[in-house]
Amino acid sequence: MRNLILILAAVCFALVGNAMAFHDHGAAHCNGCHTMHNSEGGAPIDPDSPTGNDWLLKDATPSDVCLSCHATRSGAVFGADPLVPPSEKGGGNFVYLLEDNINDGHAGATNPIPGYQAGHSIDAPSKGVGPDGIIGQAPGGNFPASSLGCSSCHDPHGNPNFRMLYGVGSIQDGLYTFTQPAPIAEGLGLSGIESNSNHTAYQDGWSAWCGNCHGDFHNANGNLVHPSNEALGGTIANAYNLYNGTDDPYGGDQLTAYLASVPFEDLTNTVGSTAGPTGSGIVMCMTCHRAHATSAPNAGRWDFNVTLLHEDGVESGSYQIPDPYASLNQRSLCNKCHVKDYNDAPYVP
Ligand code: HEC
Ligand code: HEC
Numbered sequence: 001m002r003n004l005i006l007i008l009a010a011v012c013f014a015l016v017g018n019a020m021a022f023h024d025h026g027a028a029h030c031n032g033c034h035t036m037h038n039s040e041g042g043a044p045i046d047p048d049s050p051t052g053n054d055w056l057l058k059d060a061t062p063s064d065v066c067l068s069c070h071a072t073r074s075g076a077v078f079g080a081d082p083l084v085p086p087s088e089k090g091g092g093n094f095v096y097l098l099e100d101n102i103n104d105g106h107a108g109a110t111n112p113i114p115g116y117q118a119g120h121s122i123d124a125p126s127k128g129v130g131p132d133g134i135i136g137q138a139p140g141g142n143f144p145a146s147s148l149g150c151s152s153c154h155d156p157h158g159n160p161n162f163r164m165l166y167g168v169g170s171i172q173d174g175l176y177t178f179t180q181p182a183p184i185a186e187g188l189g190l191s192g193i194e195s196n197s198n199h200t201a202y203q204d205g206w207s208a209w210c211g212n213c214h215g216d217f218h219n220a221n222g223n224l225v226h227p228s229n230e231a232l233g234g235t236i237a238n239a240y241n242l243y244n245g246t247d248d249p250y251g252g253d254q255l256t257a258y259l260a261s262v263p264f265e266d267l268t269n270t271v272g273s274t275a276g277p278t279g280s281g282i283v284m285c286m287t288c289h290r291a292h293a294t295s296a297p298n299a300g301r302w303d304f305n306v307t308l309l310h311e312d313g314v315e316s317g318s319y320q321i322p323d324p325y326a327s328l329n330q331r332s333l334c335n336k337c338h339v340k341d342y343n344d345a346p347y348v349p
């Protein structure tokens with residue numbers, strides 16, 4: 001027992017201790033991000049932005065500053081090559097914004113969907129990306145796409161929330177106000193790799209948090225939208241638990257049914273939990289989307305435009321999102337809850 005406590009203490013330290021390394025759950029040392037004179041050794045710190053910016057930042061935009069540390073290390077949220085992305089941690093990767101085409105639907109090769117539709121576009125000239133090319137403001141709300149960046153969601157001056165996400169209050173130097181609290185979750189270590197037994201544990205408040213910018217997006221549009229922040233109910237939870245892929249739709253087991261590619265929200269989830277949902281598990285934005293970007297349109301956890309998952313990446317030549325069931329027959333992961341791989345099969349055979 002004592003050993004277990006020591007191990008747990010060590011694990012806790014490993015998880016919390018790393019983030020302490022710089023942000024310290026409060027504002028890190030100011031000159032990690034700010035410069036008072038834009039001068040060091042007699043030369044500008046950032047030659048690319050000689051006139052500086054409103055916040056005395058060391059780089060051209062807030063996102064550039066964050067990416068100076070976070071692009072390929074400390075979580076690696078903007079990998080070096082969209083075809084060889086860093087391992088997944090939960091958020092998804094911004095490197096896909098660089099893709100010229102992510103359309104793997106029919107005739108996708110000749111009808112490109114550009115990378116800026118891979119998810120949240122951020123203004124980061126150092127990486128060759130800027131605001132979304134089409135959408136002017138957050139669908140369902142009015143957050144301006146031109147101002148979207150790391151510090152639109154994460155507090156640059158640190159806070160105790162999951163991943164330093166903003167809670168209720170003013171953000172980005174007064175640009176906008178969040179009305180919904182930070183979501184509750186536990187995350188894997190930043191050097192971890194997402195798997196069915198090592199994944200973000202989504203616990204509470206996710207749909208409401210996305211709603212800070214997207215309004216009541218998946219509820220306010222009448223019948224044209226999928227429910228979000230709604231309990232699965234016994235029938236769908238049972239379907240999720242039995243579903244073990246297109247090849248084995250009824251062979252699963254509740255104890256091992258958790259699929260990191262199709263998460264649900266529940267207060268009992270842990271980073272290592274492998275259990276599928278009960279009827280009170282909740283379908284939420286993160287069931288279908290990732291928070292940053294993916295190599296599918298709309299930051300989809302899987303590509304919503306392909307019939308068989310192995311078709312992903314083929315038409316477009318973009319990165320193929322791994323099929324969690326690794327089968328050439330595997331169909332859309334909507335089936336994890338709805339089991340319509342082949343026909344209107346009953347939920348329980
Ligand atoms: C991790 C990077 C980072 C660190 C460390 C940091 N800042 Fe900032 N700071 C920013 C960013 C980015 C902005 C621009 C506003 C925004 O995007 O939220 C900013 C804006 C500001 C502003 C003006 C606008 C506002 O939000 O009030 C002040 C003042 C400020 N920082 C002071 C500090 C001080 C003092 C420290 C050290 C105690 C510090 N910052 C540490 C990133 C950082
Ligand atoms: C000087 C380097 C540096 C800069 C600049 C920097 N970070 Fe970090 N950040 C770190 C380190 C180091 C960690 C801890 C990661 C590790 O385990 O190595 C971290 C951790 C984080 C985490 C995870 C925290 C957790 O609780 O899991 C987030 C989110 C984050 N940073 C966001 C940002 C944002 C947003 C900015 C820009 C406003 C930023 N960082 C700027 C170095 C930096």
Ligand code: HEC
Nearest residue numbers: 116117119120121132135138143145152210213285289298
């Ligand atoms: C700080 C405001 C903000 C928050 C918080 C936010 N979004 Fe967004 N979102 C935007 C803006 C602005 C756009 C349009 C510009 C773009 O696509 O980059 C957008 C676009 C999107 C898109 C379409 C992407 C595309 O290129 O077609 C999806 C999907 C999305 N958001 C999902 C989410 C989810 C899920 C969450 C919660 C994890 C979330 N958003 C939280 C501001 C936000």
Ligand code: HEC
Nearest residue numbers: 063066070075077089090091092120149150153163200291
């Ligand atoms: C639209 C909101 C949003 C924006 C913009 C955003 N993040 Fe995140 N970020 C999140 C959320 C939500 C999570 C947790 C995702 C999860 O675990 O499912 C996260 C997770 C992370 C993590 C943990 C590792 C991971 O991949 O899960 C790091 C580090 C991070 N963000 C840094 C950044 C940096 C740096 C930027 C800018 C380049 C950025 N974020 C922009 C919302 C955002």
Ligand code: HEC
Nearest residue numbers: 139207210214217218226227228283284285287288298304
């Ligand atoms: C059941 C899966 C699912 C859930 C849950 C879900 N979405 Fe979506 N979302 C999609 C799909 C699929 C699309 C692609 C467009 C479509 O089919 O309407 C999409 C598109 C979007 C877009 C882009 C719209 C545009 O105009 O380009 C945004 C923004 C978005 N979702 C935000 C959210 C937010 C916020 C939540 C949670 C409140 C959420 N989604 C929950 C599946 C989902």
Ligand code: HEC
Nearest residue numbers: 225226227231232236262264283287288333334336337338
């Ligand atoms: C985590 C489980 C889950 C996933 C994954 C999921 N759904 Fe659903 N879906 C639900 C729940 C719960 C309902 C509400 C059922 C009810 O009220 O009887 C629902 C309802 C629906 C409905 C009926 C619309 C309505 O308003 O009742 C459709 C159509 C649908 N989903 C399609 C999809 C599609 C397409 C996808 C993939 C993009 C998907 N679902 C992914 C859980 C899920």
